[in-house]
Amino acid sequence: MSATETRPVLPGRAAFIVSHYRLIVSGIYLLAALVMIPPAWVSMREIDRDIRSLAHERGTALFQMVELSREWNARHGGVYVPVTPDMQPNTYLHHPQRDITDQSGRQLTLVNPAYMTRQIADLAAAREGVRFHLTSLRPLRPGNEPDAWEASALGRFERVEASEQFDFLPDGAAGLPGPVYRYMAPLHVKQACMRCHAAQGYRVGDVRGGISVTIPAKRLEVLVSERNRQIWLLFGLVGFALAGLGHLLIWRARAALQHVARIHADQEQLIAERTRELSQAADEQRVAAAVFDSATAGLIVTDPQAHILRVNPAFCRMSGYSAAELIGQTPALLRSGRHDAAFYAQLREQLQREGSWQGELWNRRKDGEPFAVWLAISTIASGSTGECFVGSYTDITKRKEAEAIILHRANHDALTGLPNRSLFADRLGTALALSRRHGSQLGLLFIDLDGFKRINDTLGHAAGDELLVQAAQRMQQCVREVDTLARLGGDEFAVILGSLREEHECAEVAERLNHALARQFDLMDGSVRIACSIGIALAPLHATTELELRRLADMALYKAKGRGGNTWQMTMAGGKKPPRTVADR
Numbered sequence: 001m002s003a004t005e006t007r008p009v010l011p012g013r014a015a016f017i018v019s020h021y022r023l024i025v026s027g028i029y030l031l032a033a034l035v036m037i038p039p040a041w042v043s044m045r046e047i048d049r050d051i052r053s054l055a056h057e058r059g060t061a062l063f064q065m066v067e068l069s070r071e072w073n074a075r076h077g078g079v080y081v082p083v084t085p086d087m088q089p090n091t092y093l094h095h096p097q098r099d100i101t102d103q104s105g106r107q108l109t110l111v112n113p114a115y116m117t118r119q120i121a122d123l124a125a126a127r128e129g130v131r132f133h134l135t136s137l138r139p140l141r142p143g144n145e146p147d148a149w150e151a152s153a154l155g156r157f158e159r160v161e162a163s164e165q166f167d168f169l170p171d172g173a174a175g176l177p178g179p180v181y182r183y184m185a186p187l188h189v190k191q192a193c194m195r196c197h198a199a200q201g202y203r204v205g206d207v208r209g210g211i212s213v214t215i216p217a218k219r220l221e222v223l224v225s226e227r228n229r230q231i232w233l234l235f236g237l238v239g240f241a242l243a244g245l246g247h248l249l250i251w252r253a254r255a256a257l258q259h260v261a262r263i264h265a266d267q268e269q270l271i272a273e274r275t276r277e278l279s280q281a282a283d284e285q286r287v288a289a290a291v292f293d294s295a296t297a298g299l300i301v302t303d304p305q306a307h308i309l310r311v312n313p314a315f316c317r318m319s320g321y322s323a324a325e326l327i328g329q330t331p332a333l334l335r336s337g338r339h340d341a342a343f344y345a346q347l348r349e350q351l352q353r354e355g356s357w358q359g360e361l362w363n364r365r366k367d368g369e370p371f372a373v374w375l376a377i378s379t380i381a382s383g384s385t386g387e388c389f390v391g392s393y394t395d396i397t398k399r400k401e402a403e404a405i406i407l408h409r410a411n412h413d414a415l416t417g418l419p420n421r422s423l424f425a426d427r428l429g430t431a432l433a434l435s436r437r438h439g440s441q442l443g444l445l446f447i448d449l450d451g452f453k454r455i456n457d458t459l460g461h462a463a464g465d466e467l468l469v470q471a472a473q474r475m476q477q478c479v480r481e482v483d484t485l486a487r488l489g490g491d492e493f494a495v496i497l498g499s500l501r502e503e504h505e506c507a508e509v510a511e512r513l514n515h516a517l518a519r520q521f522d523l524m525d526g527s528v529r530i531a532c533s534i535g536i537a538l539a540p541l542h543a544t545t546e547l548e549l550r551r552l553a554d555m556a557l558y559k560a561k562g563r564g565g566n567t568w569q570m571t572m573a574g575g576k577k578p579p580r581t582v583a584d585r
């Protein structure tokens with residue numbers, strides 16, 4: 001039996017049958033023997049009694065036959081029979097006419113009942129082995145002396161203690177080879193007897209003697225033992241059959257019980273395994289619930305129609321909504337409006353196709369504040385509701401803000417907050433592409449402050465910084481929101497004017513810039529005046545590439561500076577190619 005198998009378990013009586021099977025089977029055979037022995041013994045006793053009864057009847061019948069023969073003889077005063085070698089005159093008979101000769105000269109002798117009895121006895125002994133013995137306690141003939149058994153019986157007859165005697169005598173007890181039955185009954189003196197025995201003093205009715213009948217019992221004994229053997233065989237077979245039947249029934253019962261026990265054990269094992277699995281599942285569920293509830297990420301579970309089924313505390317904290325407010329709603333409740341319908345359509349399409357989606361998303365808290373999340377949606381199979389979706393929300397607002405700051409710093413001038421050279425280049429490339437696509441005019445203005453170094457030198461670097469900031473603010477007011485004002489470095493600035501309708505719009509902006517910067521600047525350490533020079537190039541009027549456009553604008557600036565500053569200079573169409581300037585480097 002392996003370690004995982006369960007030992008068969010049976011209730012009390014059934015377990016006893018299985019565990020004491022051999023003892024029970026032995027008991028069945030023993031019980032069958034005990035049950036069969038008494039009736040067998042009784043049957044044997046009955047056979048013995050029947051045989052004994054048979055022998056008794058046979059002895060009685062033979063006795064009566066002899067007695068009748070004797071009575072018949074006595075009534076006739078004896079009978080004469082021819083004298084032969086086997087029938088000699090009875091020497092014990094004293095009768096005057098014992099021997100006579102008939103008219104034909106044949107010799108006859110008188111046969112009295114006693115002699116006749118002896119003759120019949122000799123005949124019976126010769127033929128059947130049955131012995132008759134005429135005997136008396138006072139016999140006339142010595143040969144009629146009783147043996148011990150006969151003497152005992154005769155004594156009892158005379159004392160009127162018994163009317164007959166019947167016994168079985170074992171081998172040798174009767175002085176004969178083999179066992180015998182002996183029957184003896186008394187001979188009573190009858191009137192016919194008195195003719196010969198009156199002289200002996202008998203009276204009618206007296207017990208004169210008796211005749212014993214000795215029947216060999218050997219054949220009957222054989223018969224009895226044969227019957228006994230048959231009885232033993234019969235009862236043995238019946239007993240064995242009953243015990244065998246009991247054995248079969250108990251064997252089948254044991255087999256059935258063992259089968260039941262095995263089924264019971266299998267079921268027990270199955271239940272134990274199932275219980276273990278359920279317990280494991282419950283543990284896993286508890287762990288999963290604990291993980292769900294204690295996760296730092298906001299988690300929601302929705303049905304296939306995106307209705308929220310479960311939310312964890314982190315999601316509630318993140319969104320500002322309670323679980324009760326969220327359950328039954330869809331995540332659309334949190335939409336920030338920062339993503340268009342196409343964004344959500346793409347999300348749903350990928351979710352359907354791949355079973356998952358992840359990306360950045362802007363949502364809005366209950367208080368209206370937007371927040372950025374990294375959202376990972378995956379599909380899970382749920383038993384009762386079919387497919388479900390699990391959304392994991394990680395708040396990345398702070399990271400996004402940090403990224404925005406870094407990005408801003410990377411692309412903007414720290415002093416004025418204006419786009420720096422890098423962002424300027426990017427914006428110029430984008431504006432040129434848009435200009436080409438829409439067929440619109442784009443203006444590029446390079447601005448350089450006049451006499452700035454003097455401020456630094458006279459009022460200090462901080463005043464120079466203050467002036468740069470104020471100058472940037474004034475320039476910003478001279479352009480549209482869609483235009484880009486950038487600080488390229490030092491006291492150099494640039495303006496990108498997109499979607500110009502007319503060429504002179506560019507000149508107007510340059511004009512405004514000149515005026516704005518020519519006004520007095522009130523600084524912490526005093527009021528100062530500066531000016532600016534502006535060089536202008538247009539695309540696609542003057543150039544179509546970024547490099548060319550910048551070169552032309554720079555050249556125009558150079559020209560404006562050359563004219564004494566505080567002015568602007570438009571690139572002259574078809575003019576001589578200007579020399580290379582600082583902006584080329």
Ligand SMILES: Nc1nc2c(ncn2[C@@H]2O[C@H](COP(=O)(O)OP(=O)(O)OP(=O)(O)O)[C@@H](O)[C@H]2O)c(=O)[nH]1
Pocket residue numbers: 415448449450451452453454456460461462463464465468489490491
């Ligand atoms: N205060 C301050 N000064 C700067 C900054 N960047 C550059 N400068 C100074 O600005 C001056 C620019 O030089 P120039 O262009 O020759 O000065 P300018 O007096 O305007 O000369 P013109 O352009 O020929 O009129 C230099 O002295 C730089 O040191 C800054 O961020 N702050």
